[in-house]
Amino acid sequence: MPIPEFVAQLRRAVGPAPLWLSGATAVVVRAGARGEEVLLVKRADDGTWSSVCGIVDPGEEPGDTAVREAAEEAGVRIEVERLVWLSVTEMVTYANGDQSQYIDHTFRCRWVSGEPYPVDGEASEARWFAVDDLPELPRTHAERLRVALENRAECRLGPLEP
Numbered sequence: 001m002p003i004p005e006f007v008a009q010l011r012r013a014v015g016p017a018p019l020w021l022s023g024a025t026a027v028v029v030r031a032g033a034r035g036e037e038v039l040l041v042k043r044a045d046d047g048t049w050s051s052v053c054g055i056v057d058p059g060e061e062p063g064d065t066a067v068r069e070a071a072e073e074a075g076v077r078i079e080v081e082r083l084v085w086l087s088v089t090e091m092v093t094y095a096n097g098d099q100s101q102y103i104d105h106t107f108r109c110r111w112v113s114g115e116p117y118p119v120d121g122e123a124s125e126a127r128w129f130a131v132d133d134l135p136e137l138p139r140t141h142a143e144r145l146r147v148a149l150e151n152r153a154e155c156r157l158g159p160l161e162p
Contacts, residue, residue, distance in 0.1 A: 002120075002122070004055055006058055007055065011098060016098045017099065018091060018099040018101060019098075019101070020103075021055055021101070021102050022105070023054065023055055023056060023104045023105070024053060024054060024056055024062040024063070024065035024105045024107065025052070025104055025107065025141075026052040026053065027051045027084075027106065027149070028070060028078050028109045028110070029108065029110065030128070032128060034130045034132075034133075035130060035132070036130070036149070037129060038051070038129055038131060038145060039051070039052065039070075039111065039128055040126070040127065040134075040135070040137075041073050041074055041122075041123035041125065042123055042124050042126070043122065043123060044124045045122075048136075048137070048141075049134075049141070050141040051141055051144055051145060051148075052066070052070045052073050052074055053104075053141075054068070054069035054073070055102075062107075063083075063107060065105075066078070066105075066107045066109060067080065072119055073118070073119060073123050073126065074116040074117070074118070074123065074126035075114050075115070075116060075118075075119045076111060076112075076114035076115070077112040078112055079109060079110045079112055080107045080108075080109050081107070081110050082107065082108055082155075083106070083107055084106050084107065084151065084152070085104075085106040085147045085148070086103070086104070086155060086157055086158075087103075087156070088101065088104070088158075089103075089104055104144070106144045131149060143160055147160070
């Protein structure tokens with residue numbers, strides 16, 4: 001997967017040492033023919049399904065990242081409804097040995113326009129799924145989706161209770 005230039009510059013300086021980065025996840029929801037639907041993308045690197053997500057650029061608002069990533073990864077226009085969860089990921093070790101940990105901002109978003117398709121090569125597929133007919137998702141993405149669909153009044157902070 002391509003990485004932002006600022007991360008590439010950091011990697012040249014620190015090598016594979018752990019980086020603390022900000023991430024944004026857009027759980028995009030719309031009303032479908034069979035009820036509520038969510039937008040998922042199939043990652044080109046490992047073939048797993050997930051919500052749209054990405055790294056927050058320096059100086060960028062996390063909500064703007066969610067909107068940008070939805071356009072870049074799936075070709076859709078969205079609006080952020082609200083922040084539903086602020087959490088820290090486990091350490092991620094990539095195939096090349098680089099390590100990163102993220103503070104993730106999970107947003108519930110509303111679809112505005114556009115039919116999903118893989119735009120920038122990060123995804124091999126992009127499509128809508130009925131919430132009662134989801135593909136298998138990695139645990140972290142399943143949790144983010146669940147929190148966004150619960151749509152509680154308060155923003156969740158920290159890890160989910162078991």
